[in-house]
Amino acid sequence: MLKARESIRTLKGYHPPLGEREGLRLDFNENTVGCSPRVLDRLRTLTGEDIARYPVRDRVEPLVAGHLGVRPEELLLTNGTDEAIHLVCETYLEPGDEALIVVPTFAMFEIYVSATGARVISIPAGDDFAFPTETVISRITEMTRFIAVANPNNPTGAFVRISDLLRIAQAAPNAAVLIDEAYFEFCGETAISVWREVPNLFVSRTFSKAYGMAGLRIGVLMGDQQQMKMLRRTSSPYNLNSAALACLPDALAGREFVEGYVGDVTAGRRELELELAAWGIRYWPSRANFVLMYLGDNCKRFIREMRERGILVRDRSSDHGCQNCVRITLGSRDHNAQMLSALPQVFHDLGVRHQVAR
């Protein structure tokens, strides 16, 4: 009988709850309004011939490199961040190697590591999901070949100082250290500034979040030129589709769209955090486009009540240390207002007492 590799047979897989997502989508950290009108206009110009041809990635890469302030040889466009993580794991990990992952974090790190047959060493985050830099450094061994950090992290919104990431990369010269900056635009701090100091540091970005292009699947992986040569060997030359490549220059040029959206998200984040504080709900200050909160026994009912009002939010209970926690994505001004106006009624119905006199 045909058998999948042992490392695949034992894999649990990641199955996000994609069914029945009618309503205001505050459950997947997507852009709530969609991509920019400029990108949509470009999509409408695509012809049958454009689709018939194999996509040419190399023409767009220099443009993206210029936008990010790196050299084209230091960058690879990927089919979303997911492919970037996959490629790094495929390039550097062998069965028996070790990968350090601080949990809770983005589920795909563990999946791609495990698929190679390497061993995931899970390190729990500290109090309030603080990144345990010293513990990570103390767990680095000769077997450590991969360390992944989402910065800001998902689902906590926590941020790791760039200087700490640099120390980790320097302490693990035999490991590929991947900094996943999927939420960079909502935070503004990047490891790109330091990566040339350590050739084993990689940075990834995505067009799925602030740019609202998750359905087109566009990511970017950056790193040392010699290492990027290795990564290109495992990547398909056609990993991005023609529609995605055609739209990318317009997405980059539409600066005001992204800046406006990020402004709405960060304003909404402040308002949501203030509202949660006013209701005495525990939450973790976030640098991303979402906020994680602890709702205790009310968790499932809160999610149901929000859904009844047409607002989808995400139960993160199955993440390490997140039992009875809910994550709410922020979006456009109107969408945030819709969510914020539903909260008082829902909290009231759940018997939560407002802590601050209005």
Ligand SMILES: Cc1ncc(COP(=O)(O)O)c(C=O)c1O
């Ligand atoms: C930390 C993190 N990295 C990567 C991704 C996926 O990004 P992409 O759509 O570019 O594959 C997500 C999506 O939720 C995420 O939270």
